[in-house]
Amino acid sequence: MAAEVADVLDAQREEERGKAIRALLRYPLLTPEAPDFRLVRKHQGWLTDWFAREAGWQLHADTAVARLRKVPSRHVDGTRAAQTKGKVAFSRRRYVLTCLALAALERADSQVTLGWLAERMLAFAGDPDLLASGMVFTLGTREERTDLATVAGLLIGIGVLNKVAGDEAAYVSGSGDALYDVNRRVLAVLPVTRRGPSMVEAHDLYERLAAIIEELVPDTEDGRNRLIRHSLTRRLLDDPVLYYRELTEAERGYLERQRGPLLKRLTEATGLVAEVRSEGIALLDPTRETTDLGMPEEGTDGHATLLLAEYLANHLRTYPGTAVEADQATSEMERLAVQHRTLWRKNASVPELTAAAIHRLVSLGLIRLQADTIVPLPALARFGFADPVIIGKKDA
Structure with missing residues (x-):
């Protein structure tokens, strides 16, 4: 019985610490009125050590404020x-x-x-x-x-x-x-x-x-590795997607060697889920507590963004590596506005919907703007739908 109680208490402690981390990632400045301020104060010592070790971020907390000094x-x-x-x-x-x-x-x-x-x-x-x-x-x-x-x-x-x-x-x-x-x-x-x-x-x-x-770090192998680890951790915790192509050769080499232990430490502490693909890594939050910009979202803007994402994802699948003209995205949104006119709000403007959708997709690391074109990025494929493939023969 004592062992079971200890396991329950350990699980509760880990859950509280993960919730406190997610709160600080979403709101780096908390005051006592915030729902999770008490958890941050309760686990202040552990959180201070964890953020300093994993991301090189300083945590200040007292009775009046908790401040995670996030460095991008x-x-x-x-x-x-x-x-x-x-x-x-x-x-x-x-x-x-x-x-x-x-x-x-x-x-x-x-x-x-x-x-x-x-x-x-x-x-x-x-x-x-x-x-x-x-x-x-x-x-x-x-x-x-x-x-x-x-x-x-x-x-x-x-x-x-x-x-x-x-x-x-x-x-x-x-x-x-x-x-x-x-x-x-x-x-x-x-x-x-x-x-x-x-x-x-x-x-x-x-x-x-x-x-x-x-940041001033010792010019030693350990100092350089610590700087790389902090940089990768910051991007994994703070950015929607980490693409391998955006990393330096030293960062890619470190990640190839340390990816397993690094992701294990981050996911166990935060409660986030690692999605590892050939193009990069994303830490997903099943609770949606860490994100300020979700997808999909409800309402006209959310629906329009999701449909435009599907259109761009299909383009990515059909014409990999090619960009989409911005005018094409506007034309697609005009078509969608006609198709869904009974569902979308009446004062919805196609240019505003298109601009808002593109901004959200850029912010989430799903597309990149290049001159007057839109470059779909690999993570956008999560919002595309391919034809089903039936494996095996149906029983008579």
């Missing part, structure tokens, strides 16, 4: 823009405004209004370097005030601001204001850098991104 393996993925409840990806302007807002909050009192925050941001926006880059922020238009309200919504969502009273919509319309508490504990753990941006001399965006998170 690549800096050229433009598909993971910040979003608010409206699901509209952040523009360059909104990113700049977010940085200005955070800079203002560093010098703020414990409570601020949206109007006060706007005034401080206006002062920062007058910086000559910002103006020279074409970033102009005056709050003179409703669009600019909407951008400010959207930034405030993002900061509320991640816990930097806690709304006390008022409404952002009232500020946008000029009929009111909003009051917030500033959560300095959350504000302090937001940066994920190893060097201060002011210490970096590079001017190119991607060079700067690489420089501020550059």
Whole structure:
């Protein structure tokens, strides 16, 4: 009986740890209001060691916040823009405004209004370097005030601001204001850098991104292998698909030697399922707790995306290695819109549906855009349907 109880407790502990890992992968910043914050705190020591060993990621957790400092393996993925409840990806302007807002909050009192925050941001926006880059922020238009309200919504969502009273919509319309508490504990753990941006001399965006998170490792075989292992693990945990063709020769060689033990450690700890194909590897989540972008999804957009994926997958099977003209995808969506007009929402626009479907497929690593063409990638074949093959003779 004691052994059975111990087995049950061990299984429960492993399940809790896996759930905590999945929560942190999906939400790298958790506050006590989050459902899985308690699990992260409960297994904090083990999680800290696991993330550091497997991915080289640091985990900070205290009574006010849990922050997984995820460092991406690549800096050229433009598909993971910040979003608010409206699901509209952040523009360059909104990113700049977010940085200005955070800079203002560093010098703020414990409570601020949206109007006060706007005034401080206006002062920062007058910086000559910002103006020279074409970033102009005056709050003179409703669009600019909407951008400010959207930034405030993002900061509320991640816990930097806690709304006390008022409404952002009232500020946008000029009929009111909003009051917030500033959560300095959350504000302090937001940066994920190893060097201060002011210490970096590079001017190119991607060079700067690489420089501020550059990892210093010993120039030894063990140090190089650890760096490769961390890079592969980050891509397996953070990217929808890892394609072998995208790896360096050293990474491919390491993966060929260590694939079994590496995947065993990751799947046992996370509860994810490894799908290994000749073209690459994907870690799938049966719980769907780790993904911010699922497929398939319900609704018109989800249905349209799935049908376009099937069309592109059939093209991949019939004409492997060839691209699809973007106009062909639009024409297919027009045909689908007519075929399913009684099922899809009436205000669905074919160009918007096509753009949304293509963005989702790119984000999931299922296609690649190349000039004005769409290149179907191997993982897209999961959404295609071939004719059934009957094996054996049916009994009389």
